[in-house]
Amino acid sequence: MSGVLYGLGLGPGDPELITLKTVRLIKEADVVAYPALVGGDSFARSIAQEFIPEDCIELSIEIPMAVARAPAQAAYDQGASTIAQYLSEGLNVVVLCEGDPFFYGSFMYLFARLSGEFTTEVIPGVTSISACAAAVAAPLSSRNEVLTILPAPLPTEELVARIGVSDSFAIMKVGRHLPKIKRMLDELGLTQYAHYIERASLPNQVVLPLEDAPEKAPYFSMILVTKGNDPWL
Incomplete structure (x- = not known):
């Protein structure tokens, strides 16, 4: 056998x-x-x-x-x-x-x-998105809200289009694309709602408001954005 x-x-x-x-x-x-x-x-x-x-x-x-x-x-x-x-x-x-x-x-x-x-x-295993949400201490979505998962290497125009129809979103595989993502979210007026997380759940975990994020990011990093919605209302 x-x-x-x-x-x-x-x-x-x-x-x-x-x-x-x-x-x-x-x-x-x-x-x-x-x-x-x-x-x-x-x-x-x-x-x-x-x-x-x-x-x-x-x-x-x-x-x-x-x-x-x-x-x-x-x-x-x-x-x-x-x-x-x-x-x-x-x-x-x-x-x-x-x-x-x-x-x-x-x-x-x-x-x-x-x-x-x-x-x-x-x-199955615990996903990085779940770990990052826990690290930020913020719910990703509730009730009928739409959560979108976006790979950072996508073209900016496609990222913008998908963000436009989402209530909250996670941008994965940030790495060298961090400057592009920061510029895009700033132009969309979403920086204030964005959190940067790297190496979630590890001893060297980093959690910062996106505006305080470093200029370079490791592959195991993510940005979470909830557009300011309060899921408890």
Whole structure:
């Protein structure tokens, strides 16, 4: 019999935000796989490191961080091929994923390659948006309000159009796009409602009004805006 493939959501970074089910599956795993920077460390592994069995097989899948899709797709192809070999041998494989596996998660690319052939289970995790809202101590939306999730690399005109029809929104993958986002929100008159959060739930978490945000932002940063609505009214 083939092994089972598990996509495990680890949450935003604080190990205490990992679900009990995910902890159990990590501890029971034959193979623990995780994405990593090429030649670098794995953030996903660092979140779950205290739960990884000493006698398990570890598989680091190095993903190139480049605009071109081909190098990353090749890395997922190779990673999926290796995982398939372990599953075919009857070993259970867990893939560690920051946040939630199906919310901008790298696991979805392995899922697309393997789920048609092997039994696969996805365990959800706390999303970065939930962690950032908690860090800001502000509700994202209520009743019939519309929450929109926007990747910062989108063209400015598309961001403006989507913001115009949203009650609240989260801008993700801020990084080098922070100056563009700050200018845009200032021109829209929304800076006063915006919060900047980086590395939510981690010891080095930063939470600031957007106007006080630094000029450079790490990849794990986000901007939350609620347009001044009070969900308690």
